[in-house]
Amino acid sequence: MRFSKYTIPISIFIHLVLINGVLSIFIPDTFLNIWAIIYFNTSWLLSTYWLNFYPTSRKERFWDKFHSFLQLLVVFGLAYFAWFGFKRADITASSSLFFTLGVIYICFLVYRISFFWARSSYREMGGNQVNVVVIGRDRNLKKIRSVFDEEDLGYRYKGYFDNQYSQSPTYLGKIEECFQFILNNNVDQIFCTVSRLSQAELLNLMAFADNNMKKLKIIPDNKEVFTRAMTIEMYRSVPVLNMRELPLDTLWAHVTKRIFDIAFSLLVIVGILSWLSPFIFILQRFDSNEPLYFKQKRHGVERKTFWCYKFRSMTTTPDAHKTMISKNDKRVTKLGRILRRTSIDELPQFFNVLLGDMSVVGPRPHMELHTEMYQSSVDKYLVRHFVKPGITGLAQIKGYRGEIIEQSDIVNRTRLDIFYVEKWSLRLDIKIVIKTVINAIQGEEKAY
Known part of the structure; x- marks a missing residue:
């Protein structure tokens, strides 16, 4: 966990190194100067900021935001050719310009593949782990447990608390017993099934999480109506479920x-x-x-x-x-x-x-x-x-x-x-x- 905050800065640094390295090798000196370097680096940073490319989720995999990756390549490619258009590059240099951009794209793709492979391997070896517990057991517990059990996501499931006794080996006790366990076992994230808690219990958990720097995640009472295509939209402070938002x-x-x-x-x-x-x-x-x-x-x-x-x-x-x-x-x-x-x-x-x-x-x-x-x-x-x-x-x-x-x-x-x-x-x-x-x-x- 302590190294994860460096992931984005390292990725930005590597991407900029790739851009500047490839340009310095393949682009003639007549086109590459200090202003060109500033322009290309700024274009990349603005493009990634505009597309919100770098913030990543723990659950993100190689293909999850691949469309954003392609969008980024298109936007940066347009900015790349805009510079040479402004400089009125000789048409005889066009093949070299396309080749250089292609090399940059290939480097980006190789880095993306390497990043997700290295992160997955590191997590499977026990690194970048987060300890999690679930408060309250309902039908969603089995589903979310299957996510926790995927080694490449880096979750370490400790068990669950519920007021109804169970002989399950992952049952840890009643809800009131969770606080001490969380503190003693370095639990990082608390997943709370709202259908099993009263308002007072939920407010108590929220206060505990804030006061002890623990991340609290709420699993809403879905009434078995959630779908694969569902998203949550915020109307000011009111969450609204959009039951069918499609990729297309x-x-x-x-x-x-x-x-x-x-x-x-x-x-x-x-x-x-x-x-x-x-x-x-x-x-x-x-x-x-x-x-x-x-x-x-x-x-x-x-x-x-x-x-x-x-x-x-x-x-x-x-x-x-x-x-x-x-x-x-x-x-x-x-x-x-x-x-x-x-x-x-x-x-x-x-x-x-x-x-x-x-x-x-x-x-x-x-x-x-x-x-x-x-x-x-x-x-x-x-x-x-x-x-x-x-x-x-x-x-x-x-x-x-x-x-x-x-x-x-x-x-x-x-x-x-x-x-x-x-x-x-x-x-x-x-x-x-x-x-x-x-x-x-x-x-x-x-x-x-």
Whole structure:
């Protein structure tokens, strides 16, 4: 604990050393002077302050604030090029400038990896530990105990106090006995479950913690209503629970995902669909005289309707917009079987992505009729409509794609879609895309 206060100053120092070291090695003397050094160092410090980058939580892991790390790189990169733009750097030096910034970025990433690895290793060896106790036992005790038991977080759980006797080996006694134990065992943090304490007991604990320089943390009475997506907002001195704050609600996440969608969809449209569409059109002439594309109304974000495009793989029937495909469906053409088995029929939906109706990754859009049906029969089904639908998704790579045979199929699909909505990250999108490609190559049981 006594060395943790030096973590931020050391990190700032190392980052500045990396910046100045790389610049002094790769940037010509014509651009690097005392004013340039002051500018680059000030830009870094202001960027980190603006993004509140350095204050870290004990529970923070490598990926927890990785989006902030990327934001910081972008902001610093803009400031970096602004200096050379102001100095009117020779265009012939542009490759050198990009290379230098790339080296700085790599150094930052290596340091970040090294920092979290070293901190985790140090804690697993017994360093940077905090002793904790819990006052009051309710349903949350088991959940928070699982956090304390993770060695790389550095918690040392001593036990709990509660007025109800227990034979548990971690039971330490009644609440009134906790004060002496805390003082005698160098307890650093006290976690208090408010549902098990009276107002007088709680006020007494608050006074004790303040008078003995102990950190008191309150676990509120959640009535089992907390969710993964919940956050606490302060309206002056009144705490208010926001039950569903999603990662994609932030401007940075929204812009990042949209850039990824546009870049990826253009890559597919130009690199694949530009030549594949005419080829499939020619093959279709041997199979049927149907149009190349099939379009169908689907529900998107906030239940807005859009036209979803696919390569036609089935013959036109009156129930095409009502009946989901089934195994050995007679409506599927010969060419359609190949297209559906390899998921090539879904590729025109990259036009939907480029238009902004869909995303590369997200919950799969359903027919309007099915949305109406599932929203009344599947709990929290409409939560999946808080984000844009996707060409592929977490549910699809987990095997819940295609035909809904049993109620559990749509329930599990919805459960995975909600998890994706609540836990979105660019890293998760990339993993899903890679897994989708692997599944398409290997073949999937429900791809028919």
